[in-house]
Structure formats: structure tokens, C-alpha cells
Amino acid sequence: MARSKEIIEKLARLGESVLEDVEAGRNPSLDITIRSLNNVYYDEKSGLIKLGDEKQKRYYFNLAQAKKFLQTILIAKQIKALLEQDKPALSIRQLFYTLKHEIPGAGENTFDVQEESDPIIEDMELMTDSLREELNLIATPNGVLAGPMVVEDKTGDVLDFTKMGSAGGAVPPIVEDDYFHIKEMSADYILVVEKYAVWNLLNQEKYWKKNNCLLLTGKGQPARAERRLLARFGEEYKIPIYVFTDMDPWGYYIYSVYKSGSINLAFFSEKAACPRAKYLGLSVKDVMDFDIPRSSWVKLNEEDFKRMEEIAAYPWFKKERWQRELADLKKFGYKIEQDALVSKSIEFTANNYLPTKIENGDFFD
Numbered sequence: 035m036a037r038s039k040e041i042i043e044k045l046a047r048l049g050e051s052v053l054e055d056v057e058a059g060r061n062p063s064l065d066i067t068i069r070s071l072n073n074v075y076y077d078e079k080s081g082l083i084k085l086g087d088e089k090q091k092r093y094y095f096n097l098a099q100a101k102k103f104l105q106t107i108l109i110a111k112q113i114k115a116l117l118e119q120d121k122p123a124l125s126i127r128q129l130f131y132t133l134k135h136e137i138p139g140a141g142e143n144t145f146d147v148q149e150e151s152d153p154i155i156e157d158m159e160l161m162t163d164s165l166r167e168e169l170n171l172i173a174t175p176n177g178v179l180a181g182p183m184v185v186e187d188k189t190g191d192v193l194d195f196t197k198m199g200s201a202g203g204a205v206p207p208i209v210e211d212d213y214f215h216i217k218e219m220s221a222d223y224i225l226v227v228e229k230y231a232v233w234n235l236l237n238q239e240k241y242w243k244k245n246n247c248l249l250l251t252g253k254g255q256p257a258r259a260e261r262r263l264l265a266r267f268g269e270e271y272k273i274p275i276y277v278f279t280d281m282d283p284w285g286y287y288i289y290s291v292y293k294s295g296s297i298n299l300a301f302f303s304e305k306a307a308c309p310r311a312k313y314l315g316l317s318v319k320d321v322m323d324f325d326i327p328r329s330s331w332v333k334l335n336e337e338d339f340k341r342m343e344e345i346a347a348y349p350w351f352k353k354e355r356w357q358r359e360l361a362d363l364k365k366f367g368y369k370i371e372q373d374a375l376v377s378k379s380i381e382f383t384a385n386n387y388l389p390t391k392i393e394n395g396d397f398f399d
Contacts, residue, residue, distance in 0.1 A: 037164075037168060038117045038120075038168075041113075041117060041162050041164050041168060041169065042114055042117050042118060044161070044162045044163075045110050045113060045114040045117075045162065046114070048064070048110055048161065049107075049110070049111075052064070052094075052107070061093050061094060061095045061096075062093070062094040062095075062103070063091045063092060063093045063094070064091070064092045064103065064106055064161075065089050065090075065091065065092075065161075066089060066090055066091070066092045066157055066160075066161075067085065067087070067088070067089050067157070067160045067161075067301070068086075068088045068089060068090055069085065069153075069156065069157075069160075069300070069301065071297060072088075073085060073086040073087075073088045074086065074297055074300045076294070076348070076349035076350050078349070080304075080309065081293070081294055081307075081309035081350070082294055082295055082303045082304060082307050082309065083294050083295040083296065083297060083300050083303050083307075083350065084295075084300055084303060084304065085160075085300040085301040085303075092106060102150075102154070104144065105133075105144065105145060105150060105151065105154055106154050106157060106158075108133050108144060109129070109133065109151065109154050109155065109158060110158060110161075112129065112132060112133055113158060113169045113170065113171070116169070116170040116171075117169070117170055121170065122170075123167070123170045123171060123172045123207065123208065124170065124171055124172070125171070125172055125173070125174065126148070126151070126152060126155055126166075126171055126172070126173060127148060129151060129155070129171060130145060130148045130151045130152075133145055133151065134146075155169075155171060156299075156301070159301065159302075160301050165210075165262070165302075165305060166258075167207070167208040167209075167210060167213075167258075167262075168210070172207035172208060173207065173257055173258050173259070174207065174257065175204070175205045175206065175207050175257050175258070175259035175260060176205075176252055176253040176254070176256070176257050176260065177204070177205030177250060177251060177252045177253065177256065177257070177259060177260035177263070178201070178202035178203060178204055178205065178230070178233065178250075178251055178253075179195050179198075179202055179203045179204075179205060179248065179249065179250050180195055180196070180198055180202045180203065180237045180242050180248070180249045181195055181196065181221050181242035181247055181248035181249050182195070182196055182218075182219070182220045182221050182242070182246060182248065183195045183196075183216060183218065183219045183220075183221065183248055184216075184217045184218040184219075185214055185215060185216055185217060186215045186217055187206065187213060187214060187215070188212065188213045188214075192217070195248070196242075196243070200234070200237060200238055202233070202234075202237055202249075205250075205252075205259050205260055205263055206259065207259055208259070209259050209262050209263040209266065210262075211266075214263075216266075216270070219248075219271060220246070221242075221246060221247050221248040221271075221273060222245070222246045222247055222273060222274075223245075223247045223248075223273050223274040223275065223276060223392070224247060224248045224250060224264070224267055224271075224273065224274070224275045224276070225241075225242075225247050225248070225249055225250070225276050225278060225314075225388070226250050226251070226252070226264065226275070226276065226277045226278065226292060226311070227249065227250070227251045227278050227372070228251070228252075228254065228277075228278065228279040228280060228285055228288055228372060229251065229253070229254065229280075229371075229372060229373065230251050230253040230254075231373055232251075232278075232372045232373055232383065233249060233250075233251035235376070235380070235383065235384070236249055236383065236384050236388075237249060239381065239384040239385075241384045241388070244384075245388075245389065245392075248267075250263070250264065252288075252292075254288070255288055255291065256288070256291060256292060258299075258302070258306060261291065261292060261295075261302075261306040261307065261308075262305065262306040264292055264308045264311070265305060265306050265307055265308050267308070268308035268309070268310045268311065274312065275308060275310055275311045275312065276311070276312050276313075276314040276392065276397060277289045277292050277293070277311050277312070277313055277314060278314045278315060278316075278372060278388070279313075279315075279316070279372065280316060280369065280370065280371045280372055281315070281316035281317060281318065281320070281321075281363065281369055281370040281371075282334070282338060282363075282369035282370075282371075283338060283341040283342040283344075283345050283360075283363075284338075284341065285316070285372075286313075286345060286351075286356075286359075286360075287341075287345055289311070289313050290345075290348075290350055290351065291307075292307070292308055292311050293307060293308055293309060293311040293313075293350075293399070294307050294309065294350045295307040311399070312397040312398065312399050313397055313398055313399060314388070314391055314392070314396075314397045315387075315391055315396070315397070316370055316372055317359055318359060318362040318363050318366050319362075319396075320370075320387075320391075321366070321370065324375075324378070324386070324387060324390075325378075326370060326374065326375070326377070326378070327377050327378075329377065330370060330371075330374035330375075330377045331368035331369075331370060332368060332369050332370065332371070333367065333368055333369075334363075334364075334367055334368060334369055338369060339364070342360055342363065342364060345360070346360045353399070355398045355399075356398075375387055
């Protein structure tokens with residue numbers, strides 16, 4: 035509640051500043067942090083993609099900005115009400131519908147499409163220095179977990195992630211300690227798997243039990259909750275964290291999102307990135323080391339090569355080991371999906387590939 039009170043006070047001050055402008059005869063304005071690529075940078079010291087400090091004014095008496103100014107005030111007001119009344123958290127889609135209505139006498143709606151409200155929610159996170167989850171707003175998570183961890187959720191229910199069956203336990207929309215309190219964690223390491231199908235195979239093989247680890251997947255590009263949860267693991271537990279993806283530029287980038295954050299949500303990186311994460315594979319070196327059959331190779335297409343050039347230019351991929359990996363992939367000319375390891379045998383990923391890589395320390399960052 036202390037955190038909610040702090041955010042409510044910030045929102046109240048925002049409203050008061052607008053009223054002061056009105057009373058002083060000034061054009062009411064809001065200071066908005068610019069979230070364009072030009073205001074994003076890579077901080078080598080922390081290993082995070084960060085948002086800079088550049089701001090711009092959003093004015094009421096401005097034909098191009100008036101509606102957006104109104105929308106910003108409406109969202110701030112609704113968030114303040116949600117926090118003050120301790121209402122259940124809304125999805126960002128539900129917030130859109132809560133505020134969408136016709137403006138009397140104007141002949142138009144407050145919001146027409148959700149694409150109008152979503153960026154303003156991000157503005158609110160920056161204006162209040164908060165996670166949207168702290169604003170009582172949630173995005174839909176995709177992740178599932180299995181392994182030696184016991185959690186008490188906000189309702190008081192105790193969840194044992196060794197007893198979640200073949201489907202695993204869902205990552206909740208809000209993973210902050212007061213919603214998702216980790217009571218016990220005895221894993222030797224955390225393994226993040228790009229794809230649910232591979233995670234599911236490992237879970238059925240009880241890989242987490244045989245190797246005393248926690249298995250997590252975000253089902254491809256991770257949502258906010260999975261990223262924030264991995265950041266918590268990195269902050270709270272001094273155990274290795276490995277990320278296992280496809281051998282292609284898309285898989286490499288998924289790893290970098292978990293580790294350093296993303297360009298689009300640079301403002302979120304400090305709270306939802308895990309700089310300690312290591313890349314386990316797949317890598318070009320693995321093709322020969324594990325004799326992955328040629329029938330499992332998929333030829334890189336034009337889009338793959340273009341994406342490879344893009345990520346090779348990102349500062350967080352400038353490390354010698356990553357430049358070598360990207361050069362090797364380009365020369366090799368094929369990509370390999372983690373699913374393809376079953377071509378060796380169904381048990382190969384769990385019994386051979388992953389244990390060998392971890393035992394040999396065959397990972398990099």
C-alpha cells in the first residue's frame with residue numbers, strides 16, 4: 035500500500051500542475067519522456083538498453099496534441115481511481131474499454147482504437163517511475179514454470195512448482211513480491227527455453243528434477259511478466275541463468291531481450307532485464323560437436339540475413355564472441371531450431387545436449 039500511496043501522490047501532483055497552468059493563464063502542458071530510438075542507448079557498464087532523459091511537452095492548446103493531452107489525463111485519472119479504491123487489476127484492453135466513450139458535443143470518441151491508449155500507459159509508467167503492474171494494469175503473460183520453487187500468491191494460496199503436472203505452473207501477470215512471494219527456491223540453476231514445445235518435452239522428461247533446476251519458457255518472445263520474473267531471479271538468487279534458443283538471429287535476439295532489455299521497452303530494462311544470463315545455445319559450433327543431421331538444417335532466407343545484419347550492428351552484440359557467432363552463421367548459411375534436436379532422439383535434448391553443454395561450461399554472453 036505504501037507504493038500505491040506514493041504513485042497516487044505523483045498522479046495528484048500531475049493534476050495539480052495542470053490546474054496551476056490553467057489558473058496562471060498558461061497553455062496546460064505535460065512533460066513526456068521521448069521513447070523514440072534517438073533517445074535509446076546501450077549502457078555497457080550495466081549491460082542494459084536504457085532510455086535517455088530527453089523530454090517533450092504535450093500541450094492542451096495544440097491542434098495536433100489536444101486529444102492526446104485529454105487521453106493522458108483520462109488514463110491518469112483512471113489509474114488514480116483504481117489505486118485509491120484498491121480495485122482488481124485491469125488488462126490494458128479492459129482499460130481501453132473503460133475509458134472509450136463519446137465526447138459530448140464533439141462527435142468523436144475519447145479513444146477509437148487500443149493503439150491510442152497503449153503508448154500513453156507507457157508514458158504513465160515513466161511519469162510515475164512505476165511498472166504498469168504497480169498501476170493496477172496488466173498485460174497477458176505467456177510463461178510457464180516447473181521446478182523446485184514454492185510460492186505464496188496474493189490470495190494466500192501456496193503453489194509448489196514441482197507439482198504442476200505436464201502443463202507446468204503459469205507465470206502470473208504480476209510477479210512482484212507482494213503478489214508472488216517466493217518462499218522456497220532450491221534450484222542449482224535456471225534454464226530459460228525459447229519454445230513451449232521444447233519446454234514441454236523437457237518437463238515431461240522431468241529434466242528439472244534430474245538436474246535440480248527451474249525451467250521457464252516465455253513461449254517465444256517473452257512478455258513483460260516473464261522478463262520481470264527472470265530479473266527477480268537474477269537479483270535475488272546467485273545461481274547460473276542460461277537461455278536456450280534456436281540457432282538463428284531471431285533466437286539470438288530473444289536471448290538479448292532477456293539479458294539486456296529491448297529497444298521498444300528501453301524504459302523497462304532496468305526492472306526487467308537479467309544481465310547475468312548466459313547464452314547456452316544453439317550455436318554454430320554445436321552442429322559439428324553434436325553431429326546434428328543435415329536433414330534438420332533449414333536454409334537461411336533473405337529476411338534472416340537482413341535481421342542478422344541488423345543485430346550485428348547493435349552495441350550489445352558487439353562482443354567478439356557474438357560477432358564470431360554471427361559471422362559463422364552467415365558463412366554456414368543454415369538455421370537450426372531447438373525442436374530439431376529430436377532428430378537425434380526424443381531424449382537427446384534432456385539427456386545429452388543440455389547436460390553436456392552445462393557441464394563443459396559451453397556458454398557465453
